[in-house]
Amino acid sequence: MNKINLVIGMALILFWVGCHQNKNEENSNQEVKMEDIIINDIHTYAKPEEAVVTHLDWEAEIDFEKKKIIGKAALTIKKADDAKYLILDTKGLYIEKVTLDASPDQVTFSLGDQDQWKGAPLTINIKPNTAVVNVYYVTGESAEALQWLDPSQTSGGEQPFLFTQSQAILARSWVPIQDSPGIRFTYTANVKVPAGLIALMSAQNPQEKSEDGLYTFTMTQPIPAYLLALSVGDLTFQPISDRTGVYAEPALIDKAVYEFGELEEMVQAAESLYGPYRWDRYDLLVLPPSFPFGGMENPRLTFATPTILAGDRSLTSLVAHELAHSWSGNLVTNGTWNDFWINEGFTVYFEHRIMEKLYGKDYSEMLASLAMQGLEEEVSRMITEGNGIDTKLKLNLEGRSPDDGVTTIAYDKGYFFLRQIEETVGRDVFDSFLQKYFADNAFKVMTTERFITYLNENLIRKNDLDPIDETCRQWIYEEGLPQEKPTPVSGRFDSVSQVLDHWVKNGNLEITEGGSAETAKWSTHEWLHFLRNLPKDMTADQMKSLDDNFHFAESGNAEILAAWFEHVIRHQYEANYARLEDFLIHTGRRKFLMPLYTEMAKSVDGKERAINIYKKARPNYHFVSTNSIDALLNWEES
Template structure:
């Protein structure tokens, strides 16, 4: 890439400082002791230096080219610079920079650092303290990590191509030059041109129908971090759920999706009753093609969701409750760095569970909590067996690592049980008031673990005269594994499943007992099957639950692990089809991991992966390449 020659000495000096700063960020960051004073967090996963100059608002004008699989765009950033600023630094990865200007039309000098496998390239632009805007003309790379380009055949409708983005954690820099840190917020507006047959959507105000020009405009008035930037383009339709919520999906499944999410408005209203007003105006859901690597992504105003939750019985809608809860936890109050990821996800799982309890009752929520605890224990064992016990702490140290490594059940479920412990030890009413005030007082701000601890301590001391002891934080936040103080969810419906399991193990028929079981009860049953099953037992339990024939992704994934473990070959064809046509990493990793435990299984896994890999997003491929030895 051509590097602009920079003649001014200050920028050479600044670039040198930048280089040193980038190197220091890759060193192992010492853990901050619990007793230290809160400080502004340094984000080791961004090259930006917001103390010198930071972005405030983005004007984005883009054209989406499906033939070349690139986006050609101009990003004009309104900025705020310190009194002695001489440069502003952006994060980029794989972008071709064509021209940069400051303010109206002044050609700017700039420098790109050497590429880093994780961080990409720092883009340092020469400015003055009085500079108000930086305009960057650029195009993306066909292999941009955040972008997934799908052919028509990879969609539900099979007629039009599809594009969607996944910016979390640090992939926004691969499609927009930005200060790619969760600690830096900005507002934005956009004009996006797409083929006229397609509809464009963003994490902003959105159209409900396509127009003849293919030109769409967007506005996000509330400040967001870069990981919440989102774009989707496809043959999409919209169905309204309520005056402030609705469903986008491909035309062939939008009706099914709208039926599945019929309780969406009830969820929003229930969430508001718990923890305060929804502050993003609309809440819509976009159901993406199967290659989407996550269950959901909490893009403001437009949650991205996997089609694997379309179970046909509304049993998996807790995922939507989770993404809705992010409208408070994460989107409203955001982890300052990815080392503090648990602050986003722990609060969100807690909030999600409370929404589900409010709508469907305590026992339903306790089933969800029980499954979360089972998942958490398995994650802790897996990380400990893999010699990564430090990753079982809530406060992470991801120096020199991809922040995606922190996306585990630890942040989600250990974070949830930590907060539930405080609730149970000191009273739900007190905790509810704390959470409501936590969101209100920190709205549109960031939070670190080191700032959270004195915040909750001071709150409980001043409001309730309750002292939260050091041991609570040491065990849960800075300690490895699962503290003995962890709550134990109690579900009468799961008690009934356990009783049926005992009868089944004794050889008794239990068919009449299972007729009313939901997805959660079947998952609990599968999770508590014996460590090994005979061929006869496998056939019997498959006939009991119709697992191999199931269209429920949660059940099929859990059953698939058992089937692979015990070499139940009648399920292999269904598992292969599932792996090829499902991109959700939560399901892919356990199935491939189980296959590779044997030499024969590894051969089969690699053969399946060769067929499936083109259908997966970078996020899934990045994890699976490492798992299968292709990195």
């Protein structure tokens, strides 16, 4: 692996926040020093050692009829004395003009060649005294971060909807910006939307609709571009506590408020573990089903999929995950996308600790056991397919999309690596280390190599512990999983294992109509353990027995549905094909889509069925999902 080269010498950036912000006491010292900037991010054209964005003032009009954003990005910059250019990332943007500071005169700019993943560099001529660069632009028809939904694709069915998904490098498709996780900036925004709709951003948000459709936003904490977020729709808000609440379409708000009723307790649990919440408010926005992820940790406003509205709070570990990002990811950020595990491994570890604190060790160990099952399957699959290099924590994404690194590896291999350290040095010692880690590196970037150095200095040597260099090497730089790894144990899975054993030995479950008293007590996680561990080969009668007794296809729980539908596809259980198709058409979460389309694509008939379903479903999916499924099915627009 190549080491990250850090800019040294010139004190280019004294602080990120800038004097034009109204900052509270807690956030007034967010100074980012030169050594905290990563410049060899292979996924950006920016050259921050020459000129770097520190603040964005954004003005935008949202045009639903033409499905475009008309915007002005006023970019405050810090620069070297001899800097002649500011280089921004763009993708599919139409640049109308560029001016400097308060002058109306246009300046010269150029758009470079378009790269498949990186888009095109926007190079702007600047002057020795330039402080602000103003870019006037319009988003393109295929802006990959934006999903424009017709009223029929929403719960209300009367108003259109727009949401963004900027991670990993899609912010450049709706704002001309330096789109690297190693570059932080603050921002303000003035956004005009049609009357009757509300606009929300990853910033200080309104809680009621504006009569004139004008909304103003402020984000005083510095963030990287991938955490820029916007949503516009017919939404309503209900508080849960003084600093937490939920936005959702009116038809879903009551269900969402119940599902996330323990939000404040989660925030308090997180704070008790690793220090104060640094982002003022923590609100959730429930998006329409086409949202491609379970959640997105946009500061102050987590975007969440409606697939976690199970009605029994059984899937709220996803909320714990997105909340944990307020420390790992949003506060301490991976320097480049090759270091993605720095965001996600820490977040999964933190998520499990929150769930343990709220619901007990046995509950969190169920989550860990499921994580290990999924991780082992993913590692085996990737190695079998000749993609073992991507089972390393430290990635090499040169010439590739950062989305290629969004696998179980970053999340769960990262988690088990940190858990291995915890089990080696002891939880109390590791907790003290993590508290210091988040405090010392708040609003800074972290690379794999920098973490190893920090780990050795602040955990190993500080506590006079035995070196763990070999542990780090095996987990970070080797393919697959080390032989020595944590083994989650959940007593609550014992009864599930007994039922499964009975199935394997006797070929039936010996259950009564509607399920036994034992299975009636099972949580979502126990059912997932059951479904994932059913035999790979089952008869039609066995499938019908499961279907008749447990009615999986009628479940309102998307996790259970997705796990069951894998068996439906594998065993050609036609009785549930219609429900499978309905699920694929109305669910846009990539986590569910990819395994199901992949399973269908394994046979000629299955692939034909997949393509026929995809024709109907594709308009409901975000680019993040279609980009993956297009490649899987060799899709070409007709």
